[in-house]
Amino acid sequence: MKKAFFVSCAALAVLAAPAFAEELTGTLQKIKDSGTITIGYRETSMPFSYIDDSQNPIGFALDICDKIVDEVKATLKLDKLKIELTPVSSSTRIPLIGNGTIDLECASTTNNLEREKLVAFTHTYFLTANRFVAKMSSGLKTIDDLKGKTVASTSGTSNIKELFEANTSRHLGMTILTSKDTAEGFLLVETDRADAYVMDDILLAGLVASSKTPPAYAISTDEFAVPEPYGIMLRRDDPVFKAVVDRATTKLYTSPAMAALYAKWFTSPIPPKGINFNFPMTPEMQKAFAHPNDSGDPKAY
Missing domain, CATH: 3.40.190.10 (Periplasmic binding protein-like II)
Incomplete structure (x- = not known):
């Protein structure tokens, strides 16, 4: 370096x-x-x-x-x-x-x-950009689609800070859950305890790729902030x-x-x-x- x-x-x-x-x-x-x-x-x-x-x-x-x-x-x-x-x-x-x-x-x-x-x-x-992952069957594609939904992110990250900011500025009325790490956050979506999980796009890509059914999930094109x-x-x-x-x-x-x-x-x-x-x-x-x-x-x- x-x-x-x-x-x-x-x-x-x-x-x-x-x-x-x-x-x-x-x-x-x-x-x-x-x-x-x-x-x-x-x-x-x-x-x-x-x-x-x-x-x-x-x-x-x-x-x-x-x-x-x-x-x-x-x-x-x-x-x-x-x-x-x-x-x-x-x-x-x-x-x-x-x-x-x-x-x-x-x-x-x-x-x-x-x-x-x-x-x-x-x-x-x-x-990396801050995006969300959700099940394809949910139809969630944009940040505004998260209105009234239960959305998770990991505590202590810039991702959850941006999630809270979007919730307030866009008046989305989301219920926000916290996870200890990325594995737990994705599990909340897998088990339907959360509608979406917000995290860095590259980490979401890894979670989806290593899941049991990768085609069942989609990562948003919308991003919460610039990379x-x-x-x-x-x-x-x-x-x-x-x-x-x-x-x-x-x-x-x-x-x-x-x-x-x-x-x-x-x-x-x-x-x-x-x-x-x-x-x-x-x-x-x-x-x-x-x-x-x-x-x-x-x-x-």
Whole structure:
């Protein structure tokens, strides 16, 4: 993640200083002292961060974090660096970054200006829109169709915030339910406890593709807001660590390896069921990879 042009000269000078080992602070000092980097992951955010049949965390975001770990290891001149994986949820991820329990959150977290007041993000690795999924038989196609319906979204997400805002501004009179994660949210629709589930479109695509009857569900074309960026989350006010993380992502995103990594998770069969998202890289994503950007403002893309 080599976003050198966004990092202060002072931060880069620290990385290059001969006495670097004596000048370590923040997250890098913590990692050096413990010999461990702690990564937060999600259990159901396919294909970004989820567990396979053997309960091993895998996914697109975790593959990116592997490259970050390599850069941290090289920067600290470590022969080995232990990776500790910690499951997080939408409600625990930001507090666990803030209190130092995890060093990176490698999942499917939206980078927005509000969250940037609490945490930092590295360069964007995906752009997604907030939509809803419903059963084909329901006939629900637009946001206005949700009037008077029972609609679910996951607590602690930007999705549920936008759902509440739409409910108020459009006078829809929805009954809004909360779920702990994407799997539970989709289950509410599967079992008819909710008419629709609101979440990032790419996550909805994964839920539908891995369901028992994919043709029985449809994702809305209507979106609650313009596409928003995903980023790897890390602590704020730690520019030296962020410089290392940004250096690793810039190296990856601007290399030919990025197209192969994207194809691995979005246009190829993935474990554990061999489903294929068939979600080719958009022009906006190509631009974001060619010119790495960590902005939480959707207008920047």
